[in-house]
Amino acid sequence: MKIGIVIPAHNEEQHLSACLQSIQQAIQHTGHEQVEILVVLDSCTDQSRSVVESHQVNWIECNFACVGKARDLGIRQLIDQGVIWVACTDADTIVDSDWILCQMLHQPTDAICGVVTLDDLSHLSVQQQQKYLAHYQDSMDHQHIHGANLSFSAEAYIQAGGFEPIPCHEDVSLIEKFIKQCCKVTRSNLVRVTTSSRLNGRAPEGLSYFLKHL
Template sequence: MKKIGVVIPACNEEAYIERCLLALKSAQLYFFQYFKSIENLPEIQILVVLDNCTDNTAVKVQQMGIQAISCDFRNVGKARHLGVQQMIGQGCDWICCTDADSFVQCDWFQVMSQHQPTDAICGVVELDQWDHLSHKTRQAYLRHYQDSMGHRHIHGANLCFKASAYVNVNGFQQMECHEDVDFIHRLEEAGAQIVWSNQLRVTTSSRLSSKINAGFAHFLQNLELIQATKKTISLCK
């Protein structure tokens, strides 16, 4: 890890982007303070990929002094890939991915450095709010989710890897969703070393609205629907 690049795809995320970037800046400062005695500390570059943004996301990114590039893909796989290519082109040998509606914990960079050497790290996520979800949905989610070392969850909101490993398997594909899962599965098939860590943590939005009929928000929406259906069936008996 000589130069770290962080890639954040964003499509109309003005409600969340400041929270995301402030957390990354805090994690960057924490990392530098923690390792201040080490020579040749890795440089950290943060990049937001503005994909068909029509709101104030770009303005907020600019106000925070964060590097950004624009595209009109309307496709998270293509947008994430564009950002990774940009970071590799700037000399980054370690790439981190998170999402605009998520925020990293302050020790994010520290933890990934402690897991070295490896080809990739898959971290875990926790939800930012539960109030709008039923108690049954929360129970079902917590039963499903493996918040432990050795888990098998894959989140584009909390994923990092060697640039060379990314290039070796041709990176993220042009997918509207699950480009992260596809990428990690190809890394596994290539025999890459992957750490499945619950120490690398990101908090993500528990919103139920989604721009596509898939992904994490869609998963939560379906889970809520399933629990509501079970309740209705139980009341009808």
Template sequence: MIGIVIPAHNEERHISACLASIQRAIAHPALAHQQVQLLVVLDACSDETATRVSAMGVATLEVSVRNVGKARALGAERLLEVGAQWLAFTDADTVVPADWLVRQIGFGADAVCGTVEVDSWSEYGESVRSRYLELYQFTENHRHIHGANLGLSADAYRNAGGFQHLVAHEDVQLVADLERIGARIVWTATNPVVTSARRDYKCRGGFGEYLASLVAEGTREHSPAHAPIG
């Protein structure tokens, strides 16, 4: 069985598109005889996220921890309890490709770390887009880690100790723990997801804050204190 976990805190704007993409991935012909369970962990939601998830017939787990690491961990625990052998993780503001699950499993690895692409740069502009593309490695054997595009076997997850209850970088810590136990990790750019570049990001220290840091970096570079001399 494949288990898919999505943590969500007030994601009414994005959750429907996310779930629709995952349902397409679940319906892939190569998974015709594979049991798949999708679980949205509703973390202290006060908007219409729960209503929209319910309307799409997706199972939920309601918690109030305001902690993405713990939300991911609680979701994983629930799916492991019902027999999941592979765990896939993404975010509520992310859209996955139709072959997302098939490709993760097809690598035959203990874990798969995938890349992310940005849906639109309209809120940031060309300078931030250029800086992002300059720094990001869309190559095999990259070293990017995203909770929005991560899959691993149940055994590897358990042996690494699972997600720590961190408010940020829980994905980085898990991968570090996987490396510590000698897990075989595939770092691939061939299975990217598309995530939001919105400015109203939910997670401190996450992808949204990273994009905001590129804006701040560009501002510093163009300030009088950083102007070229001569």
């Protein structure tokens, strides 16, 4: 099974190196040789490209300023190269060492919604921390959908029409389309990543927005 990993990045020079290092470690952990990483540099004006090049990872550039379009561009390029399973994460995210391995253990399935752990809660008030922890389901069959930890078959993706060209909630929209076409969606807390709890995120109504408004 040829696997593709797509990471959209908009001015993420501070986070990209740790993200790519964690993915490369996850690939080594599987022993799987057919894994392609592709970073989609979207409207970057910082040193993100240099960081990616230092890790000898493939990249493409675009000027969409839209995460839905950036993800879709990268995914379709990898599918054209023969990838049949696609894993998505974000540039401010670190994947667990068994991230890919756990995705393989859940096969056969059409899509997997994994969970996220926040890297730091200390800048949130005690009340905000309590609200978040009460809200988040770190369990199997959870109801969360994160673009930072979402994977699926190329076949299901093409049939669904792909990510919508929208600046946020493209992940939720895709899963809704999978469900409408009766795909098998696995919701797992074994497939794990750690993501930034920053309050100045890139998606206008993404996780940062949610944390800010707890």
